[in-house]
Amino acid sequence: MNNDANQTLEIVKSGLARRRRRETRFRWYGRIAIFIAMAFLALLLFSILARGISAFQQTYIAVDVYLNPEELAPPTPEHLGKVDFEGLIRQSLRETFPEVTGRRQKRALYRLVSSSAAYELRDWVLQHPDQLGKAVTIWVLAGSDVDMYMKGAVDVSVPEDQRRLKDDQIRWIEQLRQQGRLDLRFNKVFFLNGDSREPEQAGILVAFKGSLYMMIVTLALSFPLGIAAAIYLEEFAPKKNFWVDMVEININNLAAVPSIVFGLLGLAVFLGYFGLPRSTPLVGGLTLTLMTLPTVIIASRAALTAVPPSIREAALGVGASRTQTVFHHVLPLAMPGMLTGAIIGMARALGETAPLLMIGMVAFIVDPPQGLLDPATALPVQIYLWADSPERGFVERTSAAIIVLLVFLGLMNLLAVLLRRRLEKRW
Amino acid sequence: MQPDTLIWILLALSALAFYLGRNRAIQASSGHIRNLHSLPTYYGYFVALWCGLPALVILCLWLLFDDKLILQMVISQLPESWRNLPEDQLSLIINQIHNLVAGETGRQEVDPALQRAADHYRQLKAIGYQALTVLVLVIATASLTYGYRHVSPQMRARNSVEKVVRFTLILSSTLAIFVTIGIVLSVLFEAVRFFSKIPVTEFLFGLKWSPQMAIRADQVGASGAFGFIPLLTGTLLISAIAMAVATPIGLLAAIYLSEYAKSRTRSIVKPLLEVLAGVPTVVYGFFAALVVAPLLRDFGIELGLKVSAESALAAGLVMGVMIIPFVSSLTDDALTAVPRSLREGAYGLGATQAETITGVVLPAALPGIVSGLLLAVSRAIGETMIVVMAAGMTAKLTLNPLESVTTITVQIVALLVGDQEFDSPKTLAAFALGLTLFLITLALNLVALHVVRKFREQYE
Numbered sequence: 001m002n003n004d005a006n007q008t009l010e011i012v013k014s015g016l017a018r019r020r021r022r023e024t025r026f027r028w029y030g031r032i033a034i035f036i037a038m039a040f041l042a043l044l045l046f047s048i049l050a051r052g053i054s055a056f057q058q059t060y061i062a063v064d065v066y067l068n069p070e071e072l073a074p075p076t077p078e079h080l081g082k083v084d085f086e087g088l089i090r091q092s093l094r095e096t097f098p099e100v101t102g103r104r105q106k107r108a109l110y111r112l113v114s115s116s117a118a119y120e121l122r123d124w125v126l127q128h129p130d131q132l133g134k135a136v137t138i139w140v141l142a143g144s145d146v147d148m149y150m151k152g153a154v155d156v157s158v159p160e161d162q163r164r165l166k167d168d169q170i171r172w173i174e175q176l177r178q179q180g181r182l183d184l185r186f187n188k189v190f191f192l193n194g195d196s197r198e199p200e201q202a203g204i205l206v207a208f209k210g211s212l213y214m215m216i217v218t219l220a221l222s223f224p225l226g227i228a229a230a231i232y233l234e235e236f237a238p239k240k241n242f243w244v245d246m247v248e249i250n251i252n253n254l255a256a257v258p259s260i261v262f263g264l265l266g267l268a269v270f271l272g273y274f275g276l277p278r279s280t281p282l283v284g285g286l287t288l289t290l291m292t293l294p295t296v297i298i299a300s301r302a303a304l305t306a307v308p309p310s311i312r313e314a315a316l317g318v319g320a321s322r323t324q325t326v327f328h329h330v331l332p333l334a335m336p337g338m339l340t341g342a343i344i345g346m347a348r349a350l351g352e353t354a355p356l357l358m359i360g361m362v363a364f365i366v367d368p369p370q371g372l373l374d375p376a377t378a379l380p381v382q383i384y385l386w387a388d389s390p391e392r393g394f395v396e397r398t399s400a401a402i403i404v405l406l407v408f409l410g411l412m413n414l415l416a417v418l419l420r421r422r423l424e425k426r427w
Numbered sequence: 428m429q430p431d432t433l434i435w436i437l438l439a440l441s442a443l444a445f446y447l448g449r450n451r452a453i454q455a456s457s458g459h460i461r462n463l464h465s466l467p468t469y470y471g472y473f474v475a476l477w478c479g480l481p482a483l484v485i486l487c488l489w490l491l492f493d494d495k496l497i498l499q500m501v502i503s504q505l506p507e508s509w510r511n512l513p514e515d516q517l518s519l520i521i522n523q524i525h526n527l528v529a530g531e532t533g534r535q536e537v538d539p540a541l542q543r544a545a546d547h548y549r550q551l552k553a554i555g556y557q558a559l560t561v562l563v564l565v566i567a568t569a570s571l572t573y574g575y576r577h578v579s580p581q582m583r584a585r586n587s588v589e590k591v592v593r594f595t596l597i598l599s600s601t602l603a604i605f606v607t608i609g610i611v612l613s614v615l616f617e618a619v620r621f622f623s624k625i626p627v628t629e630f631l632f633g634l635k636w637s638p639q640m641a642i643r644a645d646q647v648g649a650s651g652a653f654g655f656i657p658l659l660t661g662t663l664l665i666s667a668i669a670m671a672v673a674t675p676i677g678l679l680a681a682i683y684l685s686e687y688a689k690s691r692t693r694s695i696v697k698p699l700l701e702v703l704a705g706v707p708t709v710v711y712g713f714f715a716a717l718v719v720a721p722l723l724r725d726f727g728i729e730l731g732l733k734v735s736a737e738s739a740l741a742a743g744l745v746m747g748v749m750i751i752p753f754v755s756s757l758t759d760d761a762l763t764a765v766p767r768s769l770r771e772g773a774y775g776l777g778a779t780q781a782e783t784i785t786g787v788v789l790p791a792a793l794p795g796i797v798s799g800l801l802l803a804v805s806r807a808i809g810e811t812m813i814v815v816m817a818a819g820m821t822a823k824l825t826l827n828p829l830e831s832v833t834t835i836t837v838q839i840v841a842l843l844v845g846d847q848e849f850d851s852p853k854t855l856a857a858f859a860l861g862l863t864l865f866l867i868t869l870a871l872n873l874v875a876l877h878v879v880r881k882f883r884e885q886y887e
Contacts, residue, residue: 033676036676256802261868358839381709383710
């Protein structure tokens with residue numbers, strides 16, 4: 001008997017070292033898994049930050065122009081619309097580099113300045129009519145290639161014929177830089193312009209406004225509808241009812257339907273059947289509403305179940321009707337949780353792209369939308385559109401747009417967390 | 428009057444009705460509210476609802492149908508030769524009329540008949556709005572008076588109002604059913620039209636996918652093949668790679684976090700994992716196309732392998748990263764649902780913590796984990812932006828992860844983005860793909876639900 005026990009002990013002891021090793025190994029597997037996930041997150045955020053942070057600055061170039069009053073007066077919008085400001089800027093460039101001759105060379109020189117420079121100059125003259133007759137120095141947008149060079153994104157070691165920026169241009173840029181005629185400034189254009197074919201003129205305003213309008217529509221529809229559905233299912237619905245079961249299964253299933261299918265629904269119903277205009281924030285918002293509704297309903301139901309039954313019983317006990325109980329007592333207590341759920345749903349909707357592609361929000365739009373029925377894009381769609389462009393300048397803009405999007409998502413999630421911390425009661 | 432101003436007027440009228448109703452109730456109570464059946468505000472709501480609801484319903488119905496009706500009337504006034512045109516050309520003319528009405532004339536000369544039709548349309552629309560204004564205002568005042576005269580101390584105002592509230596709640600909750608029906612019908616309807624042009628068997632079992640249809644009959648090399656198999660293998664290949672990344676990392680991370688990690692580590696790592704889940708998929712797509720794919724290609728060159736610039740591996744890898752938090756949070760839920768007593772029983776028998784986890788906790792949590800993994804697969808199959816940006820466009824029947832493959836979702840996007848006519852097999856094919864996608868994910872979701880319901884142990 002004693003011998004047997006000793007033997008068992010021997011077996012256990014002999015295996016102990018191996019089992020302990022296994023234990024440590026197992027722990028390390030978990031640590032490595034977490035490390036890999038975190039490494040990916042770091043790589044993702046770092047690669048986007050590294051590419052995008054430079055887009056918040058933009059190269060401006062100083063041009064000297066003489067504002068000839070004979071040509072420019074009177075400085076009214078109608079008259080200035082006919083003036084050849086592009087010629088003025090080109091003349092200024094030629095005067096800065098008198099050695100440049102030949103059509104090809106000149107064209108290369110003109111490309112240092114963005115094609116929007118003429119409009120900038122016109123607007124400046126409109127605002128400063130008192131400067132007529134003087135020679136002034138005005139800072140205008142530089143071309144995207146110059147901008148990229150200034151930010152160190154042009155690889156000079158590449159053979160000249162494979163570069164967009166030629167050796168001559170680089171020489172001029174260096175010369176301008178030494179004269180202090182090139183400057184990196186905060187990139188207002190990025191926040192105030194719509195889309196453009198030229199990277200240096202492209203901005204996110206259209207996409208931002210489009211996203212904002214869509215979020216307004218989505219919030220205005222999905223929040224009340226989601227809360228109403230959740231209240232019915234939690235507080236009023238009869239248990240063990242076929243229809244109620246159907247509704248629950250449908251909600252759970254809809255939460256897992258791929259978002260692109262909602263896009264197909266939006267295309268067939270909102271555009272095809274109701275004939276709403278394409279590419280508008282209204283249709284985008286409606287489609288996203290259908291998509292976020294299950295999320296909002298599920299979160300709102302969780303918030304309602306978290307309210308203890310004693311609250312309801314107390315209200316019913318003093319003679320409130322069931323509707324009064326819910327709307328006067330349960331709902332206010334569940335509201336923080338519901339708001340949190342709605343914000344998280346909104347954050348998901350804000351980052352969603354695929355359904356918007358289906359309803360034609362992938363358009364090239366320059367003018368910001370003025371209302372729900374004007375064509376617009378959305379931030380994630382703008383990212384998708386720019387990501388397709390091969391120019392280096394657009395890679396930078398794409399990353400910058402991603403940074404803006406991530407900042408907004410982060411703020412929304414932060415708001416949700418704060419709301420939960422501040423307002424939620426623990427029972 | 429424009430419909431939106433009409434809605435504001437209606438709201439203002441309802442607010443007025445609220446005060447009228449409440450005051451009448453207070454007056455009728457002869458100074459003591461307890462003489463009333465309900466609180467005075469309920470009488471206010473009662474009258475306001477009477478004033479607003481019927482008029483609003485009429486307004487909505489009108490707005491839904493007036494365009495179609497007016498269009499019919501305009502078409503019936505068009506010249507004979509136009510009315511007999513085939514449907515697609517007629518819809519072109521209707522579009523031109525719409526453009527004229529919206530004031531987008533363009534540069535070319537406008538056909539006088541078209542201009543007449545546009546004027547007619549505008550005129551009918553104006554008449555319609557006038558009629559609508561009168562109708563809505565009359566209905567609103569009439570029903571307001573009706574509700575107002577009904578206010579009396581005996582009337583059960585609260586019950587009526589609560590009935591309306593209850594009905595609204597029920598209506599909102601059935602919206603989920605309508606959305607599902609809407610998805611099924613809209614996708615099914617177009618898919619059936621597609622299958623009337625392309626046989627179902629060819630779609631389901633065809634080995635070739637090239638949706639370029641010949642625009643002219645004599646065009647070469649564009650016959651159009653709608654075989655679904657290469658898309659399915661591509662989708663499954665990318666999803667398999669994604670799951671191969673996400674399953675071990677997600678599972679192990681969840682096990683470590685819920686069983687080993689101190690609460691401080693947990694409170695740092697879990698939110699970070701949630702950040703990974705909160706990053707929009709378009710960002711992952713950009714990351715895959717711009718960072719991971721070139722990295723893999725360079726790595727492949729080092730090893731002497733030829734890696735495509737749009738390899739399935741890059742898309743699958745990044746998709747796997749996207750799914751990690753999904754897997755880990757569902758696994759975490761399943762693990763925490765296993766009661767302590769099971770773990771303590773295992774410790775009592777002398778098992779190490781790792782043995783407890785692999786021998787006791789994991790088997791007990793298995794149904795939850797399996798259902799979570801199935802949901803993750805369904806998510807990977809339906810994921811769009813990563814594959815649109817990082818996977819290829821051409822359908823290849825291959826299982827080599829280094830080559831470029833295409834997926835169902837990529838093809839849906841490719842077929843529907845850009846200008847297209849609504850009737851060609853190309854666009855209809857997108858809906859057929861959407862239908863299969865919906866059915867695949869639906870099946871996976873239902874199986875996942877079933878696994879949990881059927882095999883989960885109830886510990887109480």
